[in-house]
Amino acid sequence: MITLNVDLGERSYPIFIGQQLLGDAERVSPCIAGTQVMIVTNETIAPLYLDRTLQAFTDYDPAHVILPDGEQYKTLEILNRIFDELLVQHFDRHSTLVALGGGVIGDMTGFAAACYQRGVDFIQIPTTLLAQVDSSVGGKTGVNHPQGKNMIGAFHQPRCVIVDTDTLKTLDDRQLSAGLAEIIKYGLIRDHDFIAWLEQNMDRLLARDPEATAYAIETSCRSKAAIVAADEKESGVRALLNLGHTFGHAIETGAGYGHWLHGEAVGTGMLMAADLSMRQGWLSEQDVLRVENLLDKAELPTRAPHNMSYERFMELMAVDKKVRAGQVNLVLLKSLGEAVVTADFEPALLRETVEAHRATE
Amino acid sequence: MITLNVDLGERSYPIFIGQQLLGDAERVSPCIAGTQVMIVTNETIAPLYLDRTLQAFTDYDPAHVILPDGEQYKTLEILNRIFDELLVQHFDRHSTLVALGGGVIGDMTGFAAACYQRGVDFIQIPTTLLAQVDSSVGGKTGVNHPQGKNMIGAFHQPRCVIVDTDTLKTLDDRQLSAGLAEIIKYGLIRDHDFIAWLEQNMDRLLARDPEATAYAIETSCRSKAAIVAADEKESGVRALLNLGHTFGHAIETGAGYGHWLHGEAVGTGMLMAADLSMRQGWLSEQDVLRVENLLDKAELPTRAPHNMSYERFMELMAVDKKVRAGQVNLVLLKSLGEAVVTADFEPALLRETVEAHRATE
Known part of the structure; x- marks a missing residue:
């Protein structure tokens, strides 16, 4: 133990x-x-x-x-x-x-x-x-x-x-994958080495290998505990834990609670955040592909519901807890393993991201 | 100001x-x-x-x-x-x-x-x-x-x-009296001089004399602020502010929300607490009479609803927040101006108090 x-x-x-x-x-x-x-x-x-x-x-x-x-x-x-x-x-x-x-x-x-x-x-x-x-x-x-x-x-x-x-x-397979989304999150926001470990060990995690699973849980909980200890009430660094969550909450609410699992929506949301970070010039196409491949390997969805337009996303994201004075704040990636909270993004780029990540009919 | x-x-x-x-x-x-x-x-x-x-x-x-x-x-x-x-x-x-x-x-x-x-x-x-x-x-x-x-x-x-x-x-007269109940409370729990002031000035308070009212509000808020500063989460002295509230909440719930004003129920509850304190040998009959007279002067009720039996009181008091491990704790008076929280009272005496303070049909 x-x-x-x-x-x-x-x-x-x-x-x-x-x-x-x-x-x-x-x-x-x-x-x-x-x-x-x-x-x-x-x-x-x-x-x-x-x-x-x-x-x-x-x-x-x-x-x-x-x-x-x-x-x-x-x-x-x-x-x-x-x-x-x-x-x-x-x-x-x-x-x-x-x-x-x-x-x-x-x-x-x-x-x-x-x-x-x-x-x-x-x-x-x-x-x-x-x-x-x-x-x-x-x-x-x-x-x-x-x-x-x-x-x-x-x-x-x-x-x-x-x-x-x-x-x-x-645990059913879908719930397992949903959990893997949050594990991937810790890599993306603060731990580049853990991303590499996950790329190498995703098969073991899907196969529920006890040793690999215990390591992934321990690594994730260590990150979570350190962040919470530094910022209990989310006035600063804790907000980084919301990578993918503003997009993800919009997907969950837009699809109707119970249709998407929270982790599934966060997974797709993280890819959208990575994509927008690329359009901002912070990540490379290769970086975004690594994120998408990792989500694919974890058997997570990577496309938002087809019927969720840019306008619908904006409407739902406007009630997110990270909104301040009408301005949507997003967690984006400066690099893989380094997240930031920012309101500094182009709406036109956000529209491109949403449109690039809607499922085809 | x-x-x-x-x-x-x-x-x-x-x-x-x-x-x-x-x-x-x-x-x-x-x-x-x-x-x-x-x-x-x-x-x-x-x-x-x-x-x-x-x-x-x-x-x-x-x-x-x-x-x-x-x-x-x-x-x-x-x-x-x-x-x-x-x-x-x-x-x-x-x-x-x-x-x-x-x-x-x-x-x-x-x-x-x-x-x-x-x-x-x-x-x-x-x-x-x-x-x-x-x-x-x-x-x-x-x-x-x-x-x-x-x-x-x-x-x-x-x-x-x-x-x-x-x-x-x-403010309507009934609401004014309900507020006076909580003002009287500060005298009873910690301020014997304020009891004497209230006895002398209750007429002015009922007549809404601005000077007397401002003094009563200031004195009450000073007490409240001091107690809250000493014990924000009610692990100790703050519980004394609940004088009359365990009986009072039982009356409010028993009568159905909206029938008794909170202050009215607390007023009757404080008299019941004073009465039980007397039966415990802590207050004199004269003390209890002073409490009852003060409530009368403030035009507050001093009798619980007729249909509230001892059993009904016990049932309702059993869900009070001051219950611990099934034991009802009450705020009682060691003397006028000195309250204590105690579970040390005879159920038989509590029954006498309840029966002595039910309205006659």
Whole structure:
């Protein structure tokens, strides 16, 4: 087992990465202050991992709530089901919530924990590759709004993150690829050597080779932890983690929540960011081809829906959280392994990028 | 104009108390970081004060949203109307929300600000006496749940609080009395001299004498600011501000939101806390009579609804935020001017208190 630390002063917490961690009481007990524990999971994960997870919490007689599975359920309305259950069961201010699932469950459980009685503790047990390398670490929580992704939420750090890599055995191929998109992201924004490693090892990752997977998760979590420690509330460097996300959120919202996986949309979004960076004169055609090949190897889509016009992209990107005073800010690449946040791009070039990356009919 | 300060390090903020402050751009401008301002108010306050308030924000071309008036609308569903409006109008992460209204508007606007894009700024412009002396200061925000008051919320401090005492001229008598309940609270929990002042000046307060009112607001805000600065997140002394609130929330929830004003329920709740403190041997009968007389003078109710049995009280109090591991904690009085949080009371005595303070049919 590997232990990393997210260094945030009194809100610091460990990330445990290893096998057979789900039922491990020794990891979770130091993170539980009170006596009441509620596990929040979904209909897909519950039959697979709920029983094993409950074993880690037997000292606390844990309750649980099972939500429907999918990004389209990441709403205030479904969030309220968690509050209903907490209140009916008289959960107090010293309770601990446990998120057992992918990014949607982690974001919703974390946000419920941020708001219940103005804040209770929570633990992340991510079961998808995407949640393990990205969304479970760093305290971003929230729900979607019909007008935009993650528009309602809070920064609320977990007490610990438990990454049991055994859970990846049951992950479907599409979800695996979606997670690889976020792993590729760490290479593109800050780690040129990791890009080269991924180019050489993508086949092993797709084959779920345990050693390669553990290395990719560890490398990603190290990057995430370092960035979050440097800029918890995203006033600076943390924004680089949004590479591909402004395009990606537009694709997710435009296609309707639940049609594209978040990681898939981010993958295509990263290629669009790379393409625009090339049109800006920062990347070479060869660089963009490397990005596209890496996404192809990871079995990720590289074209936005055909019906998403430039105007539709602009409309959806105008509600992105990185907009300031009407100006869209994008994360672009100065080189492979070096990202910047910038509003300094030509709208005409952005139009070219969008038109070059729409699927043909 | 009086300026007080809530001392919370980098989250410190001023409270301005005076007349003709609503349209005063000089107070609000230093508190606005971005360019977008949205005023949140309700159907009662909008026709009275929205135009005047807008004058303070003319540099920002402010938007506004008008919610229905009443505690029964302090819900996640109505909160969503604020998010809808912010998103439709493309409000960004550097926006400022302005709460113009009583405690319900302040709590909801503050919570919307806490959650919108994971946190934007907000300004409190309280227009009821209760909001001016209590709820607008200290950063407690949130909404109700059918199972309990303020169960969903956040700590989110405003950038400033603007108390224009002119707004009290249009406050109805019942709302005025409800505010007096929270003013009396500061005397009971920590300021014996202020109790004596209130006994001598209650007539002036009911007559809306500007000098007496300003003194009562200033004294209350000073107490609130000192307590919040000492214990922002309510891990200690801040809990004393909940005198009467555990009983009071039970009355509000039990009677159905909107029937009792919050201050009215707190008034009766404080008398019940005083009564239980007497049964515990801490207060004299004379002390309790002083509390009851003060509430009577302030034209506040002193009896809970007839149909609220001991069992119903216990059921509703069991979801209070001060419950820990199933044990109800109450704020009681060791003496007039000295409150304590304690779980050390006899259930039999609590039953006597409840039965002694139910209205006769």
